[in-house]
Amino acid sequence: xRIINRLKYFLTYxxxxxxxxxxxxxxxxxxxxxxxxxxxNGPSLNKMDLLKLNDYHTFGMxxxxxxxxxxxxxxxxxxxxxxxxxxxxxxxxxxxxxxxxVAHKKSKGVIKKxxxxxxxxxxxxxxxxxxxxEEPIFEGMTVTYVALQMAHYMGFKRVxxxxxxxxxxxxxxxxxxxxxxxxxxxxxxxxxxxxxEWHLADLKGSEVSYQMADYAFCKTGGxxxxxxxxxxxxxxxxxxxxKAFELAKKK
Numbered sequence: 001x002r003i004i005n006r007l008k009y010f011l012t013y014x015x016x017x018x019x020x021x022x023x024x025x026x027x028x029x030x031x032x033x034x035x036x037x038x039x040x041n042g043p044s045l046n047k048m049d050l051l052k053l054n055d056y057h058t059f060g061m062x063x064x065x066x067x068x069x070x071x072x073x074x075x076x077x078x079x080x081x082x083x084x085x086x087x088x089x090x091x092x093x094x095x096x097x098x099x100x101x102v103a104h105k106k107s108k109g110v111i112k113k114x115x116x117x118x119x120x121x122x123x124x125x126x127x128x129x130x131x132x133x134e135e136p137i138f139e140g141m142t143v144t145y146v147a148l149q150m151a152h153y154m155g156f157k158r159v160x161x162x163x164x165x166x167x168x169x170x171x172x173x174x175x176x177x178x179x180x181x182x183x184x185x186x187x188x189x190x191x192x193x194x195x196x197e198w199h200l201a202d203l204k205g206s207e208v209s210y211q212m213a214d215y216a217f218c219k220t221g222g223x224x225x226x227x228x229x230x231x232x233x234x235x236x237x238x239x240x241x242x243k244a245f246e247l248a249k250k251k
Contacts, residue, residue: 013121013136016104020119024133027118031057032155035248036076037227038147039064042165044229045188048241055250057156059147065092066189076251077101079147081122081139084177084197086110093117101150103139122146128209130216140209141174141202148213148224157222160244163188164226166203166233174202210235 036057039045041064050071060075062085067073078096080086081103086093087110093100094112102111104119111117121136131137133153139146144164151159169185172178179197183190186201214236217224226236227244239247 012105016119016121020104020121021134024118024120027133027150027154029153029155033157034155034251035158035160036151036156037160037162037244037248038144038151038164039075040144040161040163040165040228041187041192042163042167042228042231043185043188044165044231045163047229048162052245053162056248057251059151060098061143061147063089063092063187063189063192065089065096066192077147077150079143079150081106081120081143081146082199084199085143088196101146120146128212130212138209140212141205142209145206145209145213148210148217152213152216152220152222158248159217159222159224160239160248161224161226161231161233161236162228162241162244164228164233165231166206166228167231168201168203170200172200174200174205176200207233207235 037053038059041062050073054074057076060078062080075098078098078100083106086107099116101118101120103122122139123136124139129138137149177197177199180193184192184194214224224236225239227239227241
């Protein structure tokens with residue numbers, strides 16, 4: 001069984017390298033020296049003027065499209081690596097024109113082939129690294145870590161986080177799959193996961209990943225700032241939201 005599994009992994013990786021990796025390469029250093037905002041999905045998004053983000057390069061994540069019904073937010077990129085999110089977002093992803101980066105194995109057979117859909121070869125587990133999108137990358141317990149790797153690969157020098165509240169109302173073990181009963185208090189929209197399955201957050205694991213990201217950006221002369229309104233994350237340098245808008249280079 002182990003040999004069969006390893007053979008399946010090799011074949012999956014081989015065809016990813018053959019088909020998907022060449023498509024991803026065009027994003028290498030595409031935004032060299034520029035700035036961007038990575039938009040989380042926390043309730044703090046409801047405390048800020050999201051329209052200001054349209055002046056900057058932006059990365060959205062997971063079900064950020066749910067905010068489009070009240071804010072005309074023009075995303076530069078979108079990332080999703082959780083299998084439940086990908087399955088629940090199939091229709092929305094397939095109707096968007098934004099470049100969407102999804103986990104290769106989790107999106108196979110779920111998200112149709114489209115010119116704007118790019119598949120990353122991601123791995124879970126308890127190992128951490130900060131790698132190139134042209135090779136397998138670790139998900140780091142949070143899609144925000146994947147977005148940070150995307151930004152780094154694309155050459156962004158400074159990244160500003162917003163909506164990364166790092167604060168979840170949950171009961172159970174990290175990564176445990178549950179069906180959310182009642183309103184979703186952990187995201188900007190109470191219907192985000194309401195009535196749907198979701199995986200409990202791993203805050204400690206995420207923090208380890210964020211430390212890796214902080215080091216990787218610093219090592220290459222970059223910087224990650226946390227401009228989340230009332231955010232609980234204590235890894236990146238905090239910056240006032242309005243100051244972030246003043247400091248960041250517009251696209």
